Amino acid sequence: MSKDSDPSAKDYRATLFLPQTDFPMKAGLPQAEPKWLAKWASEDLYGRIRAAAKGRPLFILHDGPPYANGEIHSGTGLNKILKDFVIRSQTMMGKDAPYVPGWDCHGLPIEWKIEEKYRAEGKSKDSVPIDQLRKDCREFALKWIDVQRGQFKRLGIMGDWDHPYTTMAYKAEAVIAGELHKFLANGLLYRGFRPVMWSPVEKTALAEAEIEYHEKQSPTIYVKFPVVAGPETGASVVIWTTTPWTIPANRAISYSPTMDYAVYEVSEAGEGALAVVGEKLLLSDALAEQVASHSKIKITRVAAVDPSKITCAHPFRGKGYEFDVPLLAGDHVTADTGTGFVHTAPGHGEDDFEIVLEKLGKDYPNRNPDAFAVVTADGAFAPNVPLFAGKYILSRDGKKDGDANGAVIKELIADGKLLSKGTLRHSYPHSWRSKAPVIFRATPQWFAAMDQEFEGSNGKTLRQLAMQGIADTKFYPAAGANRIGSMVEGRPDWVLSRQRAWGVPLAIFVEKATGKLLNDPTVNARIIEAFKAEGADAWFNSPASRFLGEGKNPDDYEQVKDILDVWFDSGSTHVFTVEEPIEPSWFQKDFADLYLEGSDQHRGWFQSSLLEGCGTKGHPPYKAVLTHGFVLDEKGYKMSKSLGNTVLPQTIADQNGADILRLWAASSDFTQDLRIGGEIIKANVESYRRLRNTIRFMLANLAGFAEEERIAVSEMPELERYILAKLAELDALVKEGYAEYDFNRVFNAIFNFCTNELSALYFDIRKDALYCDKATSVRRRACRTVTDEVFRRIVTWLAPVLVFTMEEAWTLRYPNESVHLQTFTDVPEGWAAPALIEKWTRIRALRRVVTGALEVARRDKVIGASLEAAPVLYVSDEADVDLLKGLDLAEIAITSGAHVSQQEPPADAFRLAEVAGVAVAFHHAQGDKCARCWMVLPDVGKNADHPDLCGRCSGAVG
Incomplete structure (x- = not known):
């Protein structure tokens, strides 16, 4: 009977221990979180954490620098959040774990933005003085550093934000130049001439790490090269290529020494065929029928042929291409597709270049400079190229093919040298900045040798040291070792030079008379000191004599003005942030304990850092590497502005709260690609709500809890001992999970404990005792003691993840403390009870049947x-x-x-x-229903003083 239906019924609410808390059910995270950030900043919480951690074992996570060229996106946000999980959890596990955020400030991502600005103003980059361009790039980077710093801080990322590292800091530029000088000193640096990936749009060489692959439709052509010497004069060797524009650069044809070749005669020519009946073609036996099918012809095998005895003419002989085209045996020729004969343009392909130098002599480029002067830096045929001068491989913006392919195909048809043509959709390399296709183009570049023994390497090459370094590094997940290993095992020499303006220059001199690199410690020291004082701008603003000093004639030396690969910049950051910090407040160590980036960095920063470290110290700059996947939209598609499916982390923070984004990161398997979107965020909001309600229940029922109320484990009921046993089990899992960076396992284990052990079992059972037992009852005291132990652990365990919410919960109990200054509490030995857990597992099964x-x-x-x-x-x-x-x-x-x-x-x-x-x-x-606890019991009414209460409640109210 309720009080409302019976006016004579007493109101016992005042006698109950009803929940009391200021922890609201609704979090209001978007409004609350900025206030916490302001409070932490005013109290210098990061500085206090550093002071409290002083003397503990040092743990260094070295921050891979994002580019300072735009707002952060979901992938960048995820990366920084994961790093924050590491820093905070390592700190709370008793380490001194500082975090120095950094930015990559040089190179094309920023210079490209400035070029776009110039173009919008009607200016050409080439018309702007280099010192002005570099100044504009620096200011652009500074602007975005400030923007990104604010966005990262809004996500709750803790670090030394007042002293970040930037690759454009003067001292940093000096260190980067000094690291290059180490490659100069040990003999790994050399100037070479070979094909490299080249961006016609950006007019510079690119490294593999700057390439992404997209589908592209390319024209395919079968081309006839007339035999002019050998037993099959009058026949034609047929090649196949997807780059018609490289035909003017052809200087040889490659064939396989293990494949069989023959002369085939055209016996029938179908409608639209370009071949004529009776024409003789040289093809590999393995691919002959495929060629015939593509060319709409039927062929008859005439006789076997030995390609080594054949020489061809260029298809455009008589029109400026009067040289012979030799046939060269090469192991790179396969029977996968084509004709068995490979068109070889040494200026535009790695295999082409190698086979020509191997078979025709290392001095081939010097003897045949015209073979490497076919295409200019902007992707146009050079003025000296017969028939095609001025034709472009790509449109000027790089968005589509230019007129070069069409012009070449048209000329081949006119000369009767085209057997057939078609199209092919295939994966093709593009610049990850301009998004335009790239080409291979032979140019003089500076390289770091991968397969050369060098001073201080104990007889090993850079590749061998790198492979050993990979074996010595712990990868999370373990498959990362295989991924980076396969890349390092087969990669070419490292292209270090770029034909740009914004960055650290290859600050070296070359003796003009001999071509030797100047390796003078005194000169190098002057360069470094100038960079420290004025930045790398000094290299462009000073005469060479400033660095060469007395006794050396500047006219005798070439001052190299190429810019260093930005991956060398970022690959060197470990030196000036970890090993020889340029900022006194940072922490020094011989190596970083962890690098943490997206999985694409196996070919990027992980690899450049590995090679830089092995080339200067003989080992990687890291002990462990952790990778995460890409962030996709809710349907699994890559995010893009054009699709309108981007989800910005700052938007989620403003609408739902940064803790929701952090919960998403922790509850996902970040080692795989992750999805995010409206429905996924809603699901995480619901999980947060459930978790918050558990925290709120604990706070509400711990109101007024004092130490004298605490009860020993040995005096507790079995249910409490079971919960402590489960807590001990969870403690081991949480600490192991954080140590292995398995945040998904940690969070889900804690969440499941809160949902299943606490909300659905323990608190459900103990609500009656908490509300209705008298204050001194063993059962109530035991429950409050256990709740206190659970609260302190759950809140500290979750503090690295839900940084704002756990601080709010902690300070309600401990107003003058921050949860982020705490460390994880050890579990007393007496809590562990595997047999008790096994027993209660069965009891809970029995309970499920009753509940059902x-x-x-x-x-x-x-x-x-x-x-x-x-x-x-x-x-x-x-x-x-x-x-x-x-x-x-x-x-x-x-x-x-x-x-x-x-x-x-x-x-x-x-x-x-x-x-x-x-x-x-x-x-x-x-029995009757107790008016206070609502139980239906036979003893209700037995106490004359309280006729509407049960015996337990009669004793509680006195």
Whole structure:
């Protein structure tokens, strides 16, 4: 009977220990989080954490620098959040884990933006003085550093934001130049001439790490090269290529020494065929029929042929291409596709270049400079190229093919040298900045040799040291070792030079008379000192004599003005942030404990850092590498502005709160590609709500808790000891998970504990005791003691993840403390109880059957609440009876009464298939309903002073 229906009923609410807390149910994260950030900044929380951690074992996560050229995106946000998880968890596990954020400020990403600005103003980059261009690039980078710093801080990222590292800092530029000088000193640096990936749009060489692959439609052509010497004069060798524009650069044809070749005669020519009946073609036997099918002809094999005895003419002989085209045996020729003969343009392909130098002499480029002067830096045919001068491979913006391919194909048709043509969609390299296709183009560049022994390497090459370094590094996930290993194992020499303006120059001199590199420590020292004082601008603003000093004639030396690959910049950052910090507040160590970036950095920063470290110190600058996947939209598509499916982290923070984004990162398997979108965010908001309610319940029921109320474990009921045993089990998992950077496992284990052990079991059972028992009862004291232990651990364990929410919860109990200054509490040995966990696993199974029976009764309107029931639990196993001895089944089932029986259960008893040998029969509880605890008990009314209360409540109210 309620107070409302019975005016004479007493109101006992004042006698209950009802929940009390200022921790609101609704978080209001978008409004609350900026206030926490302001508070932490005003109190210098990061500085206090550093001071508190002083003297602990040092843990260094070296920050891979993002480019300072735009707002952060979901991938950048995920990366920084994961790094924050590492820093905070390592700190709370008792380490001194500083975090120095950094930015990559040089190179094309920024220079390209400035060029776009110039073009919008009607200016050409070439018309702007280099010092002005570099100044504009520096200011652009500074602007975006400030923007990104604010966005990262809004996500709750903790670090030394007042002293970040930037690759454009003067001291940093000096160190980068000094690291290059180490490659100069040990002999790994050389100037070479070979094909490299070249961006006609950006007019510079690119490294593999600057390339991304997209589908491209290319024209395909089968071209006839007339035989002019050998046994098959009058026939034609047929080649196949997807780059018609390289035909003017052809200087040889490659064939396989292990394949069979023959002369084939055209016996039939179908409609639209370009071949004529009787024409003789040289093809590999393995691919002849495929060529015939593509060319709409039928062919008859005439005789085997030895390609080594054949010489061809260029298809455009008589029109400025009067040289012979030799046939060269090469192992790179395969029977996968084509004709078995490979068109070889040494200026535009790695294999082409190598085979020509191998077979025709290392001095081939010097003897045949015209073969390497076919295409200019902007992707146009050079003025000296017959027939095609001025034709472009790509349109000026790089968005489509230019007129070069069409012009070449048209000329081949006119000369009768085209056998057939078609199109092919294939994966093709593009610049990851301009998004335009790239070409291979032979140019003089500076390289670091991969396969040369060098001074201080103990007889090993850079490749060998790098492979050993990979074997010595721990990768998370382990497959990362294979990925980077396969790349390093097969990569060419490192292209270090770029034909740009913004960056650290290759600050070296070359003796003009001999071509030797100047390796003078005194000169190098002057360069470094100038860079420290004025930055790398000094190299462009000073005469060579400033660096060469007395005794050296500047006219005798070439001052190299090429810019260093930005991957060399970022690959050197470990030197000036970790090993020889240029900022006194940073922490020094011989190596970084961890590098953490996206999986694409196996070919980027992980690899450039590996090669830089191995080339200067003989080993990697890191001990472990952790990678994460890409962030995709909700449907699994790559995010892009054109598709309108981008999800910005700052938008989520503003709308839902940064803690929601952090929860998403922690609850996802970040080692794979991750998805994010509106529905996924909603699901994470719901998970957050459930977790927050658990925290709120603990705070509300710990109001007024004092140390004198604490009770020893040995005096606690078995349920409390079970929860502590589970807490001890979870403690081991959490610490192991954080140590292995398995944040997904950590968060989900904590969340499941809060949901299953706490909310669905422990707090559900103990609400009655918390609210209704008298303050001194052992049961209530035990529950409050356990809740206190659970609260302190759950909140500290989750502090690295939900940085704002856990701070809010912690400060409500400990107003003058920050949770982020805490360390994880050790678990007392007496808590662990595997046998007790096993016992309660079975008890919980029995409880599920009881709960199922009560749900049926509630569904059928037999009861309204479980306290109206007194079920009978039928068990067939004596062991189940023993399990429940000494325990109150009614308390566990949250009923007013309960009974265990080994008799045969009624036929209509409730059963669960997965819990064998157990059944439950529903019965109504006997007695009256207590006005205070609402239990239906026989002893209600036995106390004359409190006729509407049960015995327990009568004692509680006095």
